Amino acid sequence: MAEKPIQGEKRVFMTGNEVIAWATVAAQADVMYGYPITPQNEIMHYWTRLAPKYGKTFLQTEDELSAGFTTIGGVLAGRKCFTATAGPGNTLMQEPFSMAEMMRIPIVAIIQQRGGPSTATVIYSQQEVTLTTFGGNGEGHRIVYSPSNHQELFDYTIKSFNTAWKYRFPTFLLGDGYQAKMREPLVMYDPEERGIELIKPEVSLGNGMEKGHYNHLRNTFNTEEELYEIIMSMQEEYERIAPEIIEYQEYNCDDDLDVLIIAHGVVSRAAQEAVSKLRDEGYKVGHFRPITLRPFPEQELRATAQRAKKLLFVESAYGQMAKLVKEALFGLQLEAETLYRPGVGITSDEVIEKVKAISQQ
Amino acid sequence: MKRVIEAYIGEYASGKSEVAINRALQLKALGHEVTLVDLDTVEPFYTLRPLKKRLEDEQLRVIAWDPKEIMGFGETGVLMKPEMRWALQHQGDIILDIGYGVQGAKILDTLEGGVGNNEIRLYCVINIGRPMTSSVDDITEYVKNIGGVDGLINNSHLGEHTDIEFIQAGSDIIKEASSILNIPVIATTADEKFRPQLGTKDKNQFEVRYLQRWMPSALW
Numbered sequence: 001m002a003e004k005p006i007q008g009e010k011r012v013f014m015t016g017n018e019v020i021a022w023a024t025v026a027a028q029a030d031v032m033y034g035y036p037i038t039p040q041n042e043i044m045h046y047w048t049r050l051a052p053k054y055g056k057t058f059l060q061t062e063d064e065l066s067a068g069f070t071t072i073g074g075v076l077a078g079r080k081c082f083t084a085t086a087g088p089g090n091t092l093m094q095e096p097f098s099m100a101e102m103m104r105i106p107i108v109a110i111i112q113q114r115g116g117p118s119t120a121t122v123i124y125s126q127q128e129v130t131l132t133t134f135g136g137n138g139e140g141h142r143i144v145y146s147p148s149n150h151q152e153l154f155d156y157t158i159k160s161f162n163t164a165w166k167y168r169f170p171t172f173l174l175g176d177g178y179q180a181k182m183r184e185p186l187v188m189y190d191p192e193e194r195g196i197e198l199i200k201p202e203v204s205l206g207n208g209m210e211k212g213h214y215n216h217l218r219n220t221f222n223t224e225e226e227l228y229e230i231i232m233s234m235q236e237e238y239e240r241i242a243p244e245i246i247e248y249q250e251y252n253c254d255d256d257l258d259v260l261i262i263a264h265g266v267v268s269r270a271a272q273e274a275v276s277k278l279r280d281e282g283y284k285v286g287h288f289r290p291i292t293l294r295p296f297p298e299q300e301l302r303a304t305a306q307r308a309k310k311l312l313f314v315e316s317a318y319g320q321m322a323k324l325v326k327e328a329l330f331g332l333q334l335e336a337e338t339l340y341r342p343g344v345g346i347t348s349d350e351v352i353e354k355v356k357a358i359s360q361q
Numbered sequence: 362m363k364r365v366i367e368a369y370i371g372e373y374a375s376g377k378s379e380v381a382i383n384r385a386l387q388l389k390a391l392g393h394e395v396t397l398v399d400l401d402t403v404e405p406f407y408t409l410r411p412l413k414k415r416l417e418d419e420q421l422r423v424i425a426w427d428p429k430e431i432m433g434f435g436e437t438g439v440l441m442k443p444e445m446r447w448a449l450q451h452q453g454d455i456i457l458d459i460g461y462g463v464q465g466a467k468i469l470d471t472l473e474g475g476v477g478n479n480e481i482r483l484y485c486v487i488n489i490g491r492p493m494t495s496s497v498d499d500i501t502e503y504v505k506n507i508g509g510v511d512g513l514i515n516n517s518h519l520g521e522h523t524d525i526e527f528i529q530a531g532s533d534i535i536k537e538a539s540s541i542l543n544i545p546v547i548a549t550t551a552d553e554k555f556r557p558q559l560g561t562k563d564k565n566q567f568e569v570r571y572l573q574r575w576m577p578s579a580l581w
Contacts, residue, residue: 011527013490013519015374022492042373049493183374185519188492 005054010188016179019150020084020110021046022188023157025054028198029108030079033059033070035089038122039177040112043084064089068096071107075100076217078203080161084110086177088119090128090135097170098136102219104234105204106164106171110157113176115343124177125343126265129320132172133294139231141238143171143245144294146265150184156291158191158198165199167241174293176316178266178345242295251275253286253304259355260308261287262301264321267314267346274351285355293321298328305329310358311336314351318342364480365393366449368400368457369514370466370507371486372494376516377401378409379576380486380550381458385421387570394453398445399425400468401460409458411579424448441471449474449481457481466507482511484547487538489517489531500538512547513539515567523551525558532563 005025014022021043024032032047048058061067067083074081085093090111100107113128115121134140143163145156157173164171191198203209204217221227249268252275253260263271268289278285288304290297305311311334313322318340339346339354365388369381378401385397397416401408409416409425416423424444431440449455449472459465466483469475485504489495494503504510517531532549539546548570549563559569 010492010495011490011519011522012492012495013374013488013522014492018373018492045373183520185490185522 004190005050006188006190008189008193011185012188013183013185014150015042015181015183016150016153016175017042017112017181018046019153019186019188020157020173020175021050023154024082024161025050025056026154026188026191027158027161028080029056029082029161030201031057031059031074031081033061033067033074033081033083035061035064035067035085037064037086037089039114039124039180040084040086040110042180043110043112064092065095068093068109069099071109072096072100072103072105075105075107075201076203076205078201078208080165080201082108082110082161084112086112087114087116087122087128090131091118094131094135097142098138099219100170101136101138101141102230103217104168106168106201108160108164108171108173110173110175112180113174121343122177123343124316124345126176126267126316127320127342128174129293129315129317130323132174133324139235140294141169141234142294143167143169144174144292145172145247146174146291146293147179148265148268148289150179150182150186153179154186154188158196162196162199163245165201167245169238174265176266238295245292246295246297246300247291248297248300249289249291250304251287251289252279253288253307255307256284257286257308258284259286259310259312259358260305261285261312261314261351261355262289262321262325263287263314264290264293267316270346270348270351271314273348274355277348278352278355283355283359290321290324293324296324296328301325301328302332305334306332309335312339312351312354312358313337314339314346314354316341316344316346364452365454366457366478366481367455368459368469368481368483369486370459370483370510371461371514371516372488372491372503373461375461375486375488375491375494376518376550377461377486378458378579379572379574380514380516380570381456382409382412382416382575383550383570383572385416385454385456386419386573388454388456389419389421394422396422396424396448396451396453396455398448398455398457399423400441400445400457401465402441402468409575409579412575416575422451441468446471447473449478463507466509483507483509484512484514485510486514486516487531487535489534490519490527495534497534497537497541500535501541504538504542504544510542510544512545513542514547515549515563517549518552523555525555528555528559529564532565532567536565536567
């Protein structure tokens with residue numbers, strides 16, 4: 001059996017789905033459970049090509065409900081497990097994700113967003129933000145990373161496993177159809193060679209547990225008060241760890257701004273290019289990009305937003321990211337405009353046009 | 362003169378479509394009648410379909426679905442167009458762009474006149490920047506697996522991070538795989554911008570075919 005999938009640093013040219021498959025192997029994941037759905041299929045294809053070489057396994061289940069629950073089962077048995085899905089598959093997986101949230105089971109799920117509602121198109125969207133951050137009948141005690149390029153797909157897939165196992169909240173890598181299929185160069189590496197310590201999984205139930213040690217894992221509570229106490233302690237824990245998890249990026253936000261563009265994921269690339277072109281033309285424009293959508297960089301955005309005359313929310317959805325933004329900015333007197341294109345890609349030219357239109361008002 | 366019939370096959374995202382389009386245009390520039398056929402039914406997310414009109418403007422006969430003729434992409438867009446089956450009946454040169462891997466190669470058997478046709482050259486496009494085909498061992502195993510390959514194309518690149526050294530390293534590795542497989546290297550490909558440095562032949566004396574980039578505008 002081959003020892004390590006990646007030795008040293010390796011320059012490669014890949015599609016996003018392949019990047020994620022390689023990153024899960026590099027993160028020393030043991031099992032993928034999944035059910036096919038576009039646009040995440042090549043994560044499964046490449047995992048199944050790689051897994052046998054490194055003593056790892058794959059189970060294709062009968063549907064997404066099952067894929068989610070078997071992922072939980074694998075984690076309880078002490079393995080590093082993950083799944084990947086999109087669109088209606090993400091809808092179905094909300095039940096297992098909610099259970100993982102309630103029981104503090106560290107699972108990793110890759111979501112490659114596609115257009116909705118329901119089956120809709122298989123191509124691209126940013127319409128699974130609400131579902132991924134706050135899906136399920138709970139309080140959204142989840143961690144959601146929104147990467148924007150292939151290097152980040154690799155880096156944040158590895159990070160997702162460590163975050164999930166460190167904090168024991170379900171952790172999501174929120175990609176999209178474009179990131180899944182695009183081809184880009186990146187550097188792959190073995191995380192341990194770079195000094196990244198990979199957190200080892202532990203057995204929570206069944207064989208392999210320390211003798212005389214028992215776990216009582218519950219997903220059902222008998223009284224309202226009992227549930228209330230659990231939820232409130234989880235909320236407290238979530239708020240305590242949030243500052244350690246929150247990540248964001250700012251582009252040209254140092255001085256006072258006429259327009260602050262807020263965008264995440266692949267759309268951030270259009271925003272970055274727009275900012276750089278607009279700056280060349282003398283516009284005072286900056287871009288704020290939340291990398292973690294849950295927990296959201298509230299304080300950081302509040303500080304920057306107050307230096308801007310106007311905000312511009314840009315996303316391939318009708319205001320799903322903007323809901324998180326507005327929640328973060330609650331109470332501030334700010335003006336905002338929107339460029340919402342649900343299920344449609346956004347180019348830098350469209351962002352530039354919008355910023356110029358705002359600036360002329 | 363013997364006509365050219367070439368089928369381009371290879372690993373997922375190895376550059377098959379880009380190489381096939383450029384080869385068709387190269388033959389057209391030599392004054393040949395050229396038919397370009399999109400036979401990628403494996404993963405039609407990223408095929409030359411959206412480029413059909415532009416390529417027809419270059420006087421190629423293009424057999425591909427027009428995106429307007431079909432419903433959906435991905436798993437819903439994998440039908441063969443009837444005229445694809447008869448593609449080999451056209452006169453002149455024929456360039457076939459095939460879906461990835463072993464499953465992709467099987468489509469050749471569905472073409473009328475495809476089975477046992479010794480005019481068809483099956484060329485495997487290889488980029489050593491693709492981690493599944495980055496070493497001599499990986500490449501030989503991959504090419505053996507497909508079976509029936511007549512030639513190898515060195516399409517080693519790293520997108521905008523490509524440099525001459527990487528292209529030449531690809532040439533070395535693929536040359537070594539070629540001698541183990543006893544299958545010739547047909548050409549090295551490189552972005553047009555490398556022409557002044559690279560010239561007409563690479564370090565191993567393989568012909569360099571220069572590429573104009575068409576595929577970036579084909580992502581849906």
